[in-house]
Amino acid sequence: MSEFSIVGKRAERKDVRSKVLGKALYAGDLYRPGMLHGKALRSEYPHARIISIDTSRAEKLPGVHAVMTHKDIPGINRFGLAILDQPVLADDKVRRMGDAVALVAAETVEIAEEAIRLIKVEYEELPAYFTVEAALAEDALPIHEGGNLLQHTKLRKGNVEEGFAQSDIIVENVYQTQRVDHAYIEPETSVAELDHEGNLTVWSSTQYPFRDRRQIAPVVNMPSNKVRVIQMTTGGAFGGKDDITTEIQAALLAVKTGRPVKVVWSRQESMVCSTKRHPMKIFIKTGATRDGMLMAMEGKIYSDKGAYCSIGHFITKKAGLHLSGPYHIPHIKVDTYAVYTNNTICGPYRGFGILQASFAHESQMDLLAEKLGMSPLEIRLKNALKVGLSNATGQVFEHSVGFYETLKRAEEYMKTHPLEGGVE
């Protein structure tokens, strides 16, 4: 084995000393002179038209510096990582529990919370759809103008009918996964400030400063070169801080008040308002020969996007591209459907859709092995992708695929390290 300069060596994180000392600066650790605190009023309904918003009582509360609704946004009232489908502050309607309807900046968090309680919103409830089936029903109202089917992606390789005809055994099942929160210990936090030259700085707990800037600038109606986003030490993200969270809310309030503004989401807001892992309903049919060679796989994946896209159409498509797993299958047909519902938004979460697909294809492998009287390891070794074989999209691996060797190493290890309690 060749010697690497870093791989296989112990390395110390360069920020670790500041972290064990409690000196690492997270966004919430910033205190700017004259800093105000921002809070958002959240929608009480999963799907409702907004009839009126009355902010007059909140505006009169001592200590309140700004109350904003969609009418007070200087630029566009939309953001989104891939598609601009999410309002910064709800205008015509709300599409999920937790859509921001109004913003307040005040001297203290307590005053901001009190002001939020004084805002009156009149809603007209609309039917809400909490499953992909309900959202795709013919008589369902569109949650967005373009309808509730955000994207359908087709994947075709070979001829599945032929593949199933050549199979001696076919296993067909439906797998369902649930919505999951990232639950990073540091909640979403940003501090925004306009300087004396009119430059806007946003210090944030985020994953992508440049993507944040791209989405903040048009909302505050400033050119990108006047907006600076600085990622502070970030207390966990796992995909959940890919999207805009507190950045635009802090920026809008800082521009409106001319004062630095800190926005920290409560744990409840984090649970309700941030993106989640997509729940997926996966229909999968896998065919194999008597000696365990995979011949065909046909699948359909319905992913519950929640109310906005984030980058969920990519994630849904990716789940489909990986539904065959790390195995060579000559005939594949997969259809994926990303569907808007009135649930919490789903977006990136470690694995990017592949985790949901893995649950389905690995369960299928175990079931096939069981029915064929073969060990779960053997069926995987037989079908493992190797150099020269093609994956689901037809890409032929030319250099290396580590899967087969990894399985062999795991086999060796398990022979000498029996699992506690044994394996059934």
Added chain:
Amino acid sequence: MKKLKLIVNDVVYELETRPERRLLDVLRDELHLTGTKEGCSEGECGACTVLIDGKPADSCLVLVGQVDGCHITTIEGLSDGNELHTLQQAFIKAGAVQCGYCTPGMILSAKAVLDQNPNPSEEEIRKGLSGNLCRCTGYQKIVDAVRLAAGELSAKTGKGGGN
């Protein structure tokens, strides 16, 4: 407003503040000791753990009026200038730190474990850290760090051999 005395990391603070403020807010907003973190605001995550008269507590659930006259230890009080506490060194050595947000609370809970029992079993360490959540590192390396620190502290004081 009420006059209160807090002894934080051996420094005496005479404060005039609302006694119903959370200890966490007083430490962060008034004393600027931002090493103590807020994660859940309801005593579930342990990120805001401090020691009150040596005992670990979630500072988000303590009103400052309740700790008038008490000794409070925060993460800032562990190191001696640039000299890291044995636990801080052990967390670095064992790779027990990733995002770092749970680290201050985790280290203080670990200190409470070792102050009470210099040679704890793995189960006692896990029990002592059960009020602190971590989402990045996983708990094994954190437990390893505490064991490492226990061994080194015992070696220093000559009591027991650690494990």
